[in-house]
Amino acid sequence: GIAARQNAPVSRAQDSITVKRLSHSLEGQAFRVKQIGADGPSNVSGKEIFMPLLGDHQLENAQSALACIQILTEKGYEISIESIQDGFASINWPGRFEIISKDPLVIIDGAHNRDSFRKLKATIIAYLKDKRKILIFGASEDKEVKLMLSIIRSSIDLLIVTRSRHPRALESGILEEKAKELGADYGINHIDY
Numbered sequence: 001g002i003a004a005r006q007n008a009p010v011s012r013a014q015d016s017i018t019v020k021r022l023s024h025s026l027e028g029q030a031f032r033v034k035q036i037g038a039d040g041p042s043n044v045s046g047k048e049i050f051m052p053l054l055g056d057h058q059l060e061n062a063q064s065a066l067a068c069i070q071i072l073t074e075k076g077y078e079i080s081i082e083s084i085q086d087g088f089a090s091i092n093w094p095g096r097f098e099i100i101s102k103d104p105l106v107i108i109d110g111a112h113n114r115d116s117f118r119k120l121k122a123t124i125i126a127y128l129k130d131k132r133k134i135l136i137f138g139a140s141e142d143k144e145v146k147l148m149l150s151i152i153r154s155s156i157d158l159l160i161v162t163r164s165r166h167p168r169a170l171e172s173g174i175l176e177e178k179a180k181e182l183g184a185d186y187g188i189n190h191i192d193y
Contacts, residue, residue, distance in 0.1 A: 013067035017044075019059050026099060026127060028052035031059060033066060043073065043081045051088040054097045055123040062088065097123050105131065112143055117151040124155045134158040137175065140168045145178045153182060 003010045015036065022030045028051055035045035044066060051062060069079055095110040097120070111120040124133060135156045139145050149159075161175035 011067060011071065013060075013064040016070055017063050017066045019063050019066070021059060022048065024054065024126070026054070026102075026105075029054060029059070031062065035070065043079070044069065044084060047081055047085070049085055049088045051091050053091055053093055054127060055119060056126075057119045057122075058096075097127075111148070112139070114144065114147055114151065117148045121152050121155050124152075132157050134160060136160045136162055138162045138164050138172075139170050139175065140166065141170050142168065143170075145170065145175060146182060149179050150182055153179075 018034045018036060019031045020034070022032055024030075030048055030050045032046065032048050033044045049062070051058065053061075066084075069084060073079055095108055097107055097109050100106050100108055109116075109120050111117045133156045135152065135158070137149070137159060138161070139148070153159075159179055161172040161179065163169045163172045163175075
């Protein structure tokens, strides 16, 4: 692939680093790191790290970042565990299960395809299972609306369809039709702005 054409080595994060979640809440998640087959120095193995990002997929991203740090360390870069912990603790990823209000709880997420909607659903189940969930949903005309709604529908209680001011945004009436074609058993309301 591209790596071969660029003569770049390929590494699998799972082959060098594992992470195990210790706790999670709407504030973030803590995990412990284990280095596998450490040939070089290890300053992360056995350490606890906290990050304010939610979801299993963010643990996978953390695993990839830590594998990169391990490679840099093996090449002689000095990266302290304190720097790593501070870096993870200060992560800010706007629009990815981002809590913009705690009372009432309002979360925004830019999920826009099959994979990101599956991750969103899993995160909703993990963190919001005992709460009533209202999804305010809008999409561009090039998105697989029915597929996205079919993935998320069992995880929400009320769907509100909307249309943004973007020229490629689908009309809320079209979104409503697509939701009804799925036999949506939740209420559907409109909020257009």
